Amino acid sequence: MNNQTTLEPSQKKSFILLRNKPFIGLLIFAVLVSFMNPRFLSASNMLNVLRQTSINAIISAGMTFVILTGGIDLSVGSILAFCGAISASLMASGQNAFLAIAVSLVIGGILGMLSGMFISYGKLQAFITTLVTMTLMRGATLVFTDGKPISIGFGDNTSLFGSIGAGNILGIPTPIYIMAVVYGVSYYVLNHTKFGRYVYAVGGNEEATKLSGINVDKVKTKVYAISGVLSALAGIVVTARLFSAQPTAGSGYELDAIAAVVLGGTSLAGGIGRITGTITGALIIGVLGNALNLLNVSSYYQLMIKALVILAAVLMDRKSKK
Template identity: 50%
Template sequence: MQATLNSYRPVLTRFQSLIALFILCLGISLMSDKFLTVANFWNVLRQISVNVCISTGMTLVVLTAGIDLSVGSILALSGAITAGLLRNGIQLPSLNLYIGFTLMGAMLAGMVTGTGLGWFNGWAITRFKLPPFVATLAMLTIARGLTMLWTEGFPITGLGDSFAFLGTGWLLGIPVPVWVSSILVAVAVLVTNKTRLGRYIYAIGGSESAARLSGVNINRIKIAVYSIAGALAAVGGLLVTARLDSAQPNAGTSYELDSIAAVVIGGTSLSGGRGSILGTVQGAIIIGVLNNGLVLLNVSPFWQQVVKGLVILLAVIIDKRADNEK
């Protein structure tokens, strides 16, 4: 019996995320007749699109044995910058000057904001040898404070139908956010599997000292990875802001937890060097289905936090056991 279990263990480990997703869907569908409907299917995909964007960047960071706790705050600030410039532009009364922004210009400014904050994370980590946990925790607070200053604590609303299409529109029968996240995932899979940057990311996570001795520019790769994570968080901010037609000062709160959960559940090791983008997508789907199911079952929001915390704990335990077995 033990020999039989050991022979199936590699298969179970490889498909554990899909098995967990199947069991979760089966359980929720038995308890709620609203779960297995077309409308709810698209609703779940639309909801997880933001987490997929953030988690794709988080995966790259974790593969280098790092972590980024600032993605939720970067999401909020990038969305607020975009909304503020689109709605109000830049006004300089002392110079009698007003600078207006087109839709693309405002979105580009939001993307530059996210990328710049991510770059700063990478620069601080590599320049001052700060632990990624500490550096990105500081950025979490900085970006959240800048969001409050920019919005003055009030939502920025009335952003127009063209911008709202990014979050609520449909294209060829599929929600636009799903298209956006799918394209980003496809690019990330290509980068990690087929490019030098992807090989270097895995090499750094596997053994930073060995990668350095092999001639890899560790600092440059880490800065690039954190910049990408910031840019993808900004994309998530655009999607959230467009879907709500409003930039909320507290947007993105706890998004970093869902992101880390998706990465770990998807099989990416917190020790770095092992994992995949597609695994993270599976993890994001599990988190999305779990959130959706808990809402359909009228579970208290407080208990939802407890359940998600236990899921993250279980995923980390499984990850550590897998590392120890190696």
């Protein structure tokens, strides 16, 4: 979408402002929070915000691919928990850290691919299919872990695995690097590859995309597989950070991921959105949570405030699009 070349200068300015509205909103919000609590802009707190945001941001990147095609994935939190439990179990049994990571990522991709196949080839609704996957994998996680945390154990191999979630490189937490790589690759795929163009085309007009000869079912299956892999990656990071897999890990993460994508300007109808907007949306949620903690707002009120902020953002976004 490059309509800027046909617009008047004043229209170009409005277009740029609308296109970067999530980022501008993030900056304004950060400035307001810094006035309320000067500690917010400290280097240590900024790194803490980025580290806390990284999990949701990784999941949200996969969710962006799905929503751009007009779909939805409610299973991301459950896949995170299940793949985290798999990686912890392999580590506890003395397996190599790289093997544990690879197996978990493959399982996440397969689970996402299966959901995608039911949606694309089976013509089932994405909401129902991923709701079933969410419930099924949450139950599978509880059965696999027997409802108890799985510790990854101790040793050099464990330290290597743990560095993924709890390590630092040049003073910056490892999850931040992982988040940056995920978004760098996602940006390239969506903006500089055929597959990326197909993703936008499917979300923009699925029937026209079919008529142009593109295999829509394959594209939709792949985006759910990508979502599954990134959910598994987030599960590995969470497990490595805690040095254990929690059977309830990832509960509610699907809602935060969807919120980050929507706050970033991606349309739930598909075909419109940017991966750079998603990282901004994830940061808005992360900054909001951090600000409420710094201001000593009760956790009972935090969920309500977060819901109202997201609702207000979606309403304003819809109004601006009209």
